[in-house]
Amino acid sequence: MNPKNTIEEDVEVSFVPMAYIKDGYANEAKFDRRQWRDIKLGFTHFQNNDLGIAKITPCFENRKSVIFKNLYNNYGAGTTELHIFRPIVFPIIAEYALYISKTENFISNGIANFSGAVGQQRVGKDIIGDYLIALPPLEEICKILSSISKLFLIVDGIGNDKDQLYSYIQKTKSKILDLAIRGKLVPQNPNEEPASMLLERIKAEHPESKKKAKNAGDNSHYQNLPQGWTECTLESIGSWSSGATPNRSNKMYYENGTISWLKTGDLNDSYIDYIPEKITDLALKECSVRLNPKDSVLIAMYGATIGKIGILNIPATTNQACCTCITYSGIYNKFLFYLLMAKKKILQMKAEGGAQPNISKEKITSFPILLPPSQEQIRIIQVVESLFQRLDNITAEL
Template identity: 45%
Template sequence: MLKRLFPVSFLENPGTINQDIKAFQIYDSRISKYLFLCLKGLSPYILKQFRKQVTTVDSLRFEDFSIMPIPMPPLAEQQRILDRVAELQPDIDAYEKAQTKLQAIEQRFPDDMKKSLLQYAIEGKLVPQRKEEGTAKDLLAEIRAEKARLVKEKKIKKFKPLPAITDDEKPFDIPDSWEWVRLGELGEWCSGATPSRQHPEYFGGKIPWLKTGDLNDGYIKEVPEYITDDGFKNSSTKINPIGSVLIAMYGATIGKLGILKIPATTNQACCACELVHEMYNKYLFYFLFANRKYFIKKGAGGAQPNISKAKITNTVMPLPPLAEQYRIVAKLEELLPLCQQLASHP
């Protein structure tokens, strides 16, 4: 803190300064380089003196600075100190460079650890596989059967067959009990709509209406805006049930997530997934969270960055057996808070 607060420079040529800089004109120029070294180095002793003089507004008064005690050796010893420092300077510079690199690593570590945990989770490396939990192939068959039943009963729309997954689309190997799937297979995905703002009577009702700015990468328990029954009927939005997973598709919020704790409608910039069968919504949430940069990259290139519903539903995902999904989420929620604690305690 003090090294940043009190930078020191050696003036080689005459010059002027502003009111925030204190100039120390040395009566005997022979001691100037040693004094500069003392102030520049900010030894524990000098730091202690500075701390004594710093005011509550983080400033150093001239009168306090001028009476600050400085250890002063004989001139000959000053020169020997300067010579020794010059001799050691390459080692000092190397140490400072290494220290700077280490500090950068320490600053990145919580975020890097978080990314690693999420990546391990979706690669099947975070928790061990258990044979008694079955396979994702069985789970996928149940999901497809449930979707077919819902289509037959006209509870959901008939979906277009998704293309087969090629080997080139599989970025890493997964456990034998897992399966690669497209997100569109897991549930019904839909975007919302915005009732016409030209009709004030469409707003201020009792139906929660969520915008991408309301997504918080967590549970959505309330929203700031509501629409009326007329607003709902006169737009193409729909009410998404509790448990739906939401992802932002447009602009700076691409990839922002939420899980509904309340039934809610959304605007057109938000895509909601209502999962079928027993797929665990929090596993889907963490998969989407781990792949935020992927979706941001997918949305780049246009005047208005966006990812379409088709880009989302065609995304491939490694699917674990249902019981393993729950164990993965439990382990993530045990470990991710530790990353946050590391980030908040430098």
């Protein structure tokens, strides 16, 4: 600990003030060039492969520590607020000690043994020198350091690129949704009513769906269909409609209107609480618009917004570029919402047209899906929202 250098006075060496040592988990320091005669007294001595650990607050708590590398002529001196550890035999021991010096336990032990006045407290040489460590075989140390380096590269890459982390989060959300709609996110319960029986009940309650529903009884072509799930189409699980645009030249359709009229630009892939444009009761009566209740699920069919979705928190009508679903009993709107979100890219690929491609209501309603039992839909929603909240909390910290 804290060795002295013995070299010629006219040798040019490195000089390292405390400000030149990076804090945190970095292992970096920059330096200036000085003549040895100018810095041999009144400064801390070190050489290549020595470990320097800051001893004064707050530098110690901030993990200012470094392995000195590439020093001019192998030697250097610098701030007196360092303790120097020089490995006797293997330089790699110093690197192992570096990572120990950055652990929470090491820092906490040092803080508990601070001495000196407030604002000028230090960790003594003996506190650091007497700190007990677990010393594995040399080969094991090499493996540990290699693993730490790889992990730090990943962490540094994420820390230096918030956009990349945001991209990882979005991909993670996509993967969660993919697992959810394939029955891989939550376990199945054999005691729950199967989705096929749910569809039969929907047919009885909504006779118009009988002629539309795809046969839900034969799922033999799905070799790995989750237990209790069934195949159907989107039209089997709700009442779908597209809207219209009341004649703009008829002011009586718009002036002093109180009924929300949604355009696809109002969709936000979330809950919709406010819609700026309104139409009148006359427009609702005379035009091909439906007043959709709160909790209806919407999806855009035209142009750049194709696949954009939302859930109404207020009753609203829509224009013709938007398709709306009022889900049947036993079908949870949030499950449909996450299903459409998961299938967004596939639905977009079904769009046709030149300057303004679109996907028709018929293509949406005939889209095949796998439907889980009602109770499993609830569990899927709960898990998806819990995981999404955690990811959103990370995003909020970026």
